[in-house]
Amino acid sequence: MSSAAAEGHVSEHVVSLKIYITIFVTLLVLTGVTVLVATIDLGRLNVIVALTIAVTKAVLVLLYFMHLRYSPRLTWLVTGAAFAWLAILIGLTIADPLTRSLLVH
Amino acid sequence: MSSHAAAVTHQHQFDDAAQQYEASALGMWVFLVTEIMFFGGVFTAYVAYRSAYPEAFGHASNHLDLTWGGINTVVLIGSSLTMALAVHASQIGKRGTLVTCLLLTMLLGSVFLGIKAIEYADKFHHGLVPGPAFHYQGADAHQAELFFSLYFAMTGLHALHMIIGLGGLAVLVRQASRGRFSPAYHTPVELFGLYWHFVDIIWIFLFPLLYLVERHT
Numbered sequence: 114m115s116s117a118a119a120e121g122h123v124s125e126h127v128v129s130l131k132i133y134i135t136i137f138v139t140l141l142v143l144t145g146v147t148v149l150v151a152t153i154d155l156g157r158l159n160v161i162v163a164l165t166i167a168v169t170k171a172v173l174v175l176l177y178f179m180h181l182r183y184s185p186r187l188t189w190l191v192t193g194a195a196f197a198w199l200a201i202l203i204g205l206t207i208a209d210p211l212t213r214s215l216l217v218h
Numbered sequence: 219m220s221s222h223a224a225a226v227t228h229q230h231q232f233d234d235a236a237q238q239y240e241a242s243a244l245g246m247w248v249f250l251v252t253e254i255m256f257f258g259g260v261f262t263a264y265v266a267y268r269s270a271y272p273e274a275f276g277h278a279s280n281h282l283d284l285t286w287g288g289i290n291t292v293v294l295i296g297s298s299l300t301m302a303l304a305v306h307a308s309q310i311g312k313r314g315t316l317v318t319c320l321l322l323t324m325l326l327g328s329v330f331l332g333i334k335a336i337e338y339a340d341k342f343h344h345g346l347v348p349g350p351a352f353h354y355q356g357a358d359a360h361q362a363e364l365f366f367s368l369y370f371a372m373t374g375l376h377a378l379h380m381i382i383g384l385g386g387l388a389v390l391v392r393q394a395s396r397g398r399f400s401p402a403y404h405t406p407v408e409l410f411g412l413y414w415h416f417v418d419i420i421w422i423f424l425f426p427l428l429y430l431v432e433r434h435t
Binding site: 125127128130133134137140141144147148151152153154155159163164166167170171174175177178179184185187188191192194195196198199202203206207210211 | 239240243244247248250251254255258259261262265266269270284288291292295296298299301302303306309310408411412415416418419422423425426427430432433434435
Protein backbone atom coordinates (compact mmCIF):
# COMPACT_ATOMS: atom_id res chain seq x y z
CA MET A 114 0.00 0.00 0.00
CA SER A 115 2.73 2.46 0.95
CA SER A 116 4.66 1.68 -2.22
CA ALA A 117 1.53 2.32 -4.28
CA ALA A 118 1.17 5.68 -2.57
CA ALA A 119 4.84 6.47 -3.17
CA GLU A 120 4.57 5.96 -6.92
CA GLY A 121 1.26 7.84 -7.02
CA HIS A 122 0.79 11.59 -6.90
CA VAL A 123 2.52 12.81 -3.78
CA SER A 124 0.91 16.26 -4.04
CA GLU A 125 -2.57 14.94 -4.72
CA HIS A 126 -5.15 15.09 -1.98
CA VAL A 127 -8.17 12.81 -1.86
CA VAL A 128 -11.07 15.01 -0.76
CA SER A 129 -13.66 13.15 1.30
CA LEU A 130 -17.16 12.53 -0.08
CA LYS A 131 -18.58 14.39 2.91
CA ILE A 132 -16.82 17.59 1.83
CA TYR A 133 -18.06 17.21 -1.77
CA ILE A 134 -21.67 16.76 -0.61
CA THR A 135 -21.39 19.69 1.83
CA ILE A 136 -20.06 21.98 -0.90
CA PHE A 137 -22.80 20.79 -3.30
CA VAL A 138 -25.57 21.52 -0.78
CA THR A 139 -24.01 24.91 0.07
CA LEU A 140 -23.93 25.82 -3.65
CA LEU A 141 -27.63 24.89 -3.98
CA VAL A 142 -28.57 26.94 -0.91
CA LEU A 143 -26.62 29.95 -2.20
CA THR A 144 -28.40 29.61 -5.57
CA GLY A 145 -31.75 29.73 -3.75
CA VAL A 146 -30.63 32.73 -1.69
CA THR A 147 -29.48 34.68 -4.77
CA VAL A 148 -32.85 34.12 -6.50
CA LEU A 149 -34.77 35.13 -3.36
CA VAL A 150 -32.71 38.27 -2.75
CA ALA A 151 -33.17 39.30 -6.39
CA THR A 152 -36.95 39.53 -5.83
CA ILE A 153 -36.48 42.11 -3.04
CA ASP A 154 -35.77 45.73 -3.96
CA LEU A 155 -32.51 46.71 -2.25
CA GLY A 156 -31.55 49.41 -4.72
CA ARG A 157 -27.86 49.35 -5.59
CA LEU A 158 -27.28 46.63 -3.00
CA ASN A 159 -29.02 44.06 -5.26
CA VAL A 160 -26.11 43.77 -7.67
CA ILE A 161 -23.56 43.79 -4.84
CA VAL A 162 -25.33 40.92 -3.03
CA ALA A 163 -25.71 38.95 -6.28
CA LEU A 164 -22.01 39.30 -7.13
CA THR A 165 -20.90 38.53 -3.55
CA ILE A 166 -22.89 35.29 -3.63
CA ALA A 167 -21.52 34.42 -7.11
CA VAL A 168 -17.93 35.05 -5.95
CA THR A 169 -18.53 32.92 -2.84
CA LYS A 170 -19.87 30.07 -4.99
CA ALA A 171 -16.93 30.38 -7.40
CA VAL A 172 -14.40 30.32 -4.53
CA LEU A 173 -16.05 27.17 -3.09
CA VAL A 174 -15.83 25.44 -6.49
CA LEU A 175 -12.20 26.55 -6.92
CA LEU A 176 -11.06 25.51 -3.44
CA TYR A 177 -12.84 22.17 -3.11
CA PHE A 178 -14.13 20.84 -6.46
CA MET A 179 -10.97 22.05 -8.25
CA HIS A 180 -8.74 21.12 -5.29
CA LEU A 181 -7.03 24.51 -5.27
CA ARG A 182 -6.89 24.37 -1.47
CA TYR A 183 -4.66 21.28 -1.69
CA SER A 184 -2.65 22.47 -4.71
CA PRO A 185 0.96 23.71 -4.76
CA ARG A 186 1.64 27.41 -4.13
CA LEU A 187 2.61 27.80 -7.79
CA THR A 188 -0.97 26.97 -8.79
CA TRP A 189 -2.23 29.61 -6.35
CA LEU A 190 0.12 32.13 -7.95
CA VAL A 191 -1.09 31.33 -11.49
CA THR A 192 -4.76 31.50 -10.45
CA GLY A 193 -4.24 34.69 -8.46
CA ALA A 194 -2.47 36.29 -11.43
CA ALA A 195 -5.49 35.48 -13.62
CA PHE A 196 -7.89 37.30 -11.32
CA ALA A 197 -5.46 40.20 -10.88
CA TRP A 198 -5.34 40.72 -14.66
CA LEU A 199 -9.11 40.30 -14.88
CA ALA A 200 -9.52 43.03 -12.25
CA ILE A 201 -7.24 45.32 -14.30
CA LEU A 202 -9.18 44.54 -17.49
CA ILE A 203 -12.61 45.26 -16.01
CA GLY A 204 -11.51 47.96 -13.54
CA LEU A 205 -9.63 50.17 -15.97
CA THR A 206 -12.25 49.74 -18.69
CA ILE A 207 -15.21 50.87 -16.56
CA ALA A 208 -13.14 53.54 -14.81
CA ASP A 209 -13.51 55.51 -18.05
CA PRO A 210 -17.32 55.53 -18.54
CA LEU A 211 -18.01 55.81 -14.79
CA THR A 212 -15.91 58.95 -14.36
CA ARG A 213 -16.90 60.83 -17.55
CA SER A 214 -19.79 62.59 -15.80
CA LEU A 215 -17.32 64.06 -13.28
CA LEU A 216 -15.67 66.06 -16.04
CA VAL A 217 -18.96 67.67 -17.12
CA HIS A 218 -19.74 69.14 -13.70
CA MET B 219 -1.46 -5.49 -22.14
CA SER B 220 -0.46 -4.15 -18.73
CA SER B 221 -1.45 -0.57 -19.47
CA HIS B 222 -1.35 0.27 -15.74
CA ALA B 223 2.35 -0.43 -15.32
CA ALA B 224 3.15 1.52 -18.47
CA ALA B 225 1.02 4.46 -17.37
CA VAL B 226 2.70 4.83 -13.98
CA THR B 227 6.15 5.36 -15.47
CA HIS B 228 7.03 8.98 -16.17
CA GLN B 229 8.58 10.63 -19.20
CA HIS B 230 12.36 11.01 -19.08
CA GLN B 231 12.30 14.81 -18.59
CA PHE B 232 10.59 14.44 -15.18
CA ASP B 233 12.17 13.30 -11.91
CA ASP B 234 9.16 11.21 -10.94
CA ALA B 235 5.45 10.64 -11.57
CA ALA B 236 4.52 13.27 -8.97
CA GLN B 237 6.51 15.97 -10.73
CA GLN B 238 5.01 14.92 -14.06
CA TYR B 239 1.52 15.22 -12.58
CA GLU B 240 2.23 18.67 -11.13
CA ALA B 241 3.50 19.89 -14.49
CA SER B 242 0.36 18.57 -16.23
CA ALA B 243 -1.91 20.18 -13.67
CA LEU B 244 -0.09 23.51 -13.91
CA GLY B 245 -0.43 23.41 -17.70
CA MET B 246 -4.18 22.93 -17.33
CA TRP B 247 -4.41 25.86 -14.90
CA VAL B 248 -2.47 28.08 -17.33
CA PHE B 249 -4.95 27.12 -20.05
CA LEU B 250 -7.83 28.01 -17.71
CA VAL B 251 -6.17 31.39 -17.06
CA THR B 252 -6.35 32.11 -20.81
CA GLU B 253 -10.01 31.04 -20.67
CA ILE B 254 -10.67 33.45 -17.77
CA MET B 255 -9.18 36.30 -19.82
CA PHE B 256 -11.13 35.17 -22.90
CA PHE B 257 -14.47 35.23 -21.08
CA GLY B 258 -13.24 38.32 -19.19
CA GLY B 259 -13.45 40.34 -22.40
CA VAL B 260 -17.14 39.52 -22.84
CA PHE B 261 -17.85 40.16 -19.16
CA THR B 262 -16.13 43.55 -19.50
CA ALA B 263 -18.37 44.44 -22.44
CA TYR B 264 -21.36 43.42 -20.33
CA VAL B 265 -20.26 45.59 -17.36
CA ALA B 266 -19.64 48.59 -19.64
CA TYR B 267 -23.07 48.42 -21.34
CA ARG B 268 -25.02 47.56 -18.21
CA SER B 269 -23.52 50.56 -16.41
CA ALA B 270 -24.49 52.70 -19.42
CA TYR B 271 -28.08 51.40 -19.81
CA PRO B 272 -29.16 50.00 -16.41
CA GLU B 273 -32.95 50.40 -16.93
CA ALA B 274 -33.00 48.84 -20.41
CA PHE B 275 -30.90 45.89 -19.18
CA GLY B 276 -33.26 45.43 -16.24
CA HIS B 277 -36.36 45.29 -18.45
CA ALA B 278 -34.72 43.09 -21.09
CA SER B 279 -33.49 40.67 -18.41
CA ASN B 280 -37.08 40.07 -17.28
CA HIS B 281 -37.77 38.51 -20.72
CA LEU B 282 -35.51 35.59 -19.78
CA ASP B 283 -37.17 32.58 -18.17
CA LEU B 284 -36.07 32.52 -14.52
CA THR B 285 -37.44 29.00 -13.99
CA TRP B 286 -35.41 27.43 -16.81
CA GLY B 287 -32.36 29.48 -15.79
CA GLY B 288 -32.68 28.36 -12.17
CA ILE B 289 -33.19 24.71 -13.11
CA ASN B 290 -30.12 24.87 -15.36
CA THR B 291 -28.05 26.32 -12.52
CA VAL B 292 -29.03 23.37 -10.31
CA VAL B 293 -28.38 20.91 -13.17
CA LEU B 294 -24.90 22.33 -13.78
CA ILE B 295 -23.96 22.35 -10.09
CA GLY B 296 -25.17 18.73 -9.99
CA SER B 297 -22.92 17.88 -12.93
CA SER B 298 -19.99 19.47 -11.08
CA LEU B 299 -20.74 17.19 -8.13
CA THR B 300 -20.84 14.05 -10.33
CA MET B 301 -17.58 15.19 -11.98
CA ALA B 302 -15.95 15.66 -8.57
CA LEU B 303 -17.22 12.18 -7.60
CA ALA B 304 -15.73 10.80 -10.83
CA VAL B 305 -12.32 12.24 -9.88
CA HIS B 306 -12.76 10.74 -6.41
CA ALA B 307 -13.60 7.31 -7.90
CA SER B 308 -10.53 7.45 -10.14
CA GLN B 309 -8.33 8.32 -7.14
CA ILE B 310 -9.45 5.27 -5.19
CA GLY B 311 -9.51 3.02 -8.25
CA LYS B 312 -13.25 2.27 -8.56
CA ARG B 313 -13.64 1.78 -12.29
CA GLY B 314 -17.39 1.11 -12.30
CA THR B 315 -18.18 4.17 -10.17
CA LEU B 316 -15.88 6.26 -12.36
CA VAL B 317 -17.69 5.28 -15.56
CA THR B 318 -21.11 5.80 -13.91
CA CYS B 319 -20.17 9.27 -12.62
CA LEU B 320 -18.74 10.30 -16.00
CA LEU B 321 -21.94 9.13 -17.73
CA LEU B 322 -24.07 11.02 -15.18
CA THR B 323 -22.00 14.15 -15.85
CA MET B 324 -22.65 13.70 -19.59
CA LEU B 325 -26.36 13.23 -18.92
CA LEU B 326 -26.62 16.40 -16.79
CA GLY B 327 -24.54 18.34 -19.35
CA SER B 328 -26.95 17.20 -22.08
CA VAL B 329 -29.97 18.21 -19.98
CA PHE B 330 -28.41 21.65 -19.57
CA LEU B 331 -27.92 22.04 -23.33
CA GLY B 332 -31.45 20.74 -23.98
CA ILE B 333 -32.94 23.38 -21.68
CA LYS B 334 -30.71 25.99 -23.32
CA ALA B 335 -32.13 24.92 -26.71
CA ILE B 336 -35.70 25.35 -25.39
CA GLU B 337 -34.81 28.83 -24.17
CA TYR B 338 -33.14 29.79 -27.46
CA ALA B 339 -36.16 28.54 -29.45
CA ASP B 340 -38.41 30.65 -27.22
CA LYS B 341 -36.28 33.75 -27.91
CA PHE B 342 -36.53 33.14 -31.67
CA HIS B 343 -40.28 32.66 -31.33
CA HIS B 344 -40.75 35.95 -29.47
CA GLY B 345 -38.49 37.99 -31.76
CA LEU B 346 -35.83 38.56 -29.13
CA VAL B 347 -32.89 37.53 -31.33
CA PRO B 348 -30.79 40.56 -32.37
CA GLY B 349 -30.93 41.28 -36.08
CA PRO B 350 -33.62 42.00 -38.67
CA ALA B 351 -36.17 39.81 -36.86
CA PHE B 352 -35.77 41.65 -33.54
CA HIS B 353 -39.21 42.85 -32.41
CA TYR B 354 -38.97 44.07 -28.83
CA GLN B 355 -42.13 45.29 -27.10
CA GLY B 356 -41.00 48.01 -24.73
CA ALA B 357 -38.92 51.12 -24.36
CA ASP B 358 -35.28 51.40 -25.44
CA ALA B 359 -35.44 48.60 -28.01
CA HIS B 360 -31.92 49.26 -29.29
CA GLN B 361 -30.45 49.08 -25.82
CA ALA B 362 -32.42 45.90 -25.13
CA GLU B 363 -31.00 44.50 -28.36
CA LEU B 364 -27.52 45.04 -26.90
CA PHE B 365 -28.54 43.03 -23.86
CA PHE B 366 -29.75 40.16 -26.02
CA SER B 367 -26.58 40.33 -28.16
CA LEU B 368 -24.57 39.88 -24.97
CA TYR B 369 -26.96 37.18 -23.77
CA PHE B 370 -26.46 35.11 -26.92
CA ALA B 371 -22.70 35.77 -27.08
CA MET B 372 -22.12 34.81 -23.43
CA THR B 373 -24.46 31.82 -23.18
CA GLY B 374 -23.44 30.71 -26.70
CA LEU B 375 -19.74 30.70 -25.80
CA HIS B 376 -20.60 28.89 -22.60
CA ALA B 377 -22.71 26.32 -24.47
CA LEU B 378 -19.84 25.77 -26.93
CA HIS B 379 -17.60 24.95 -23.96
CA MET B 380 -20.24 22.50 -22.72
CA ILE B 381 -20.40 20.78 -26.13
CA ILE B 382 -16.59 20.45 -26.20
CA GLY B 383 -16.82 19.15 -22.61
CA LEU B 384 -19.32 16.45 -23.65
CA GLY B 385 -16.84 15.33 -26.32
CA GLY B 386 -14.07 15.17 -23.71
CA LEU B 387 -16.33 13.18 -21.38
CA ALA B 388 -17.09 10.67 -24.16
CA VAL B 389 -13.35 10.06 -24.62
CA LEU B 390 -12.88 9.66 -20.85
CA VAL B 391 -15.77 7.16 -20.60
CA ARG B 392 -14.16 5.07 -23.35
CA GLN B 393 -10.73 5.18 -21.71
CA ALA B 394 -12.12 4.54 -18.22
CA SER B 395 -14.18 1.52 -19.32
CA ARG B 396 -11.03 0.07 -20.89
CA GLY B 397 -9.22 0.33 -17.56
CA ARG B 398 -6.85 3.06 -18.64
CA PHE B 399 -6.92 4.79 -15.23
CA SER B 400 -5.67 3.67 -11.82
CA PRO B 401 -5.07 5.33 -8.43
CA ALA B 402 -1.47 5.89 -9.61
CA TYR B 403 -2.43 7.39 -12.99
CA HIS B 404 -5.67 9.26 -13.70
CA THR B 405 -4.33 12.67 -14.72
CA PRO B 406 -6.77 13.06 -17.68
CA VAL B 407 -9.80 12.62 -15.37
CA GLU B 408 -8.40 15.11 -12.87
CA LEU B 409 -7.52 17.72 -15.51
CA PHE B 410 -10.80 17.37 -17.36
CA GLY B 411 -12.52 17.89 -14.00
CA LEU B 412 -10.76 21.27 -13.73
CA TYR B 413 -12.15 22.25 -17.14
CA TRP B 414 -15.69 21.13 -16.29
CA HIS B 415 -15.72 23.00 -12.97
CA PHE B 416 -14.38 26.09 -14.75
CA VAL B 417 -17.33 25.99 -17.15
CA ASP B 418 -19.60 25.70 -14.08
CA ILE B 419 -17.99 28.82 -12.56
CA ILE B 420 -18.68 30.80 -15.75
CA TRP B 421 -22.37 29.88 -15.44
CA ILE B 422 -22.35 30.79 -11.72
CA PHE B 423 -21.64 34.37 -12.89
CA LEU B 424 -23.82 34.31 -16.03
CA PHE B 425 -26.95 33.31 -14.10
CA PRO B 426 -27.22 36.37 -11.79
CA LEU B 427 -25.81 38.77 -14.41
CA LEU B 428 -28.28 37.76 -17.14
CA TYR B 429 -31.37 36.41 -15.33
CA LEU B 430 -31.48 38.38 -12.07
CA VAL B 431 -30.86 41.99 -13.12
CA GLU B 432 -34.15 43.48 -11.93
CA ARG B 433 -36.53 40.79 -10.71
CA HIS B 434 -38.07 42.87 -7.92
CA THR B 435 -40.15 45.10 -10.21
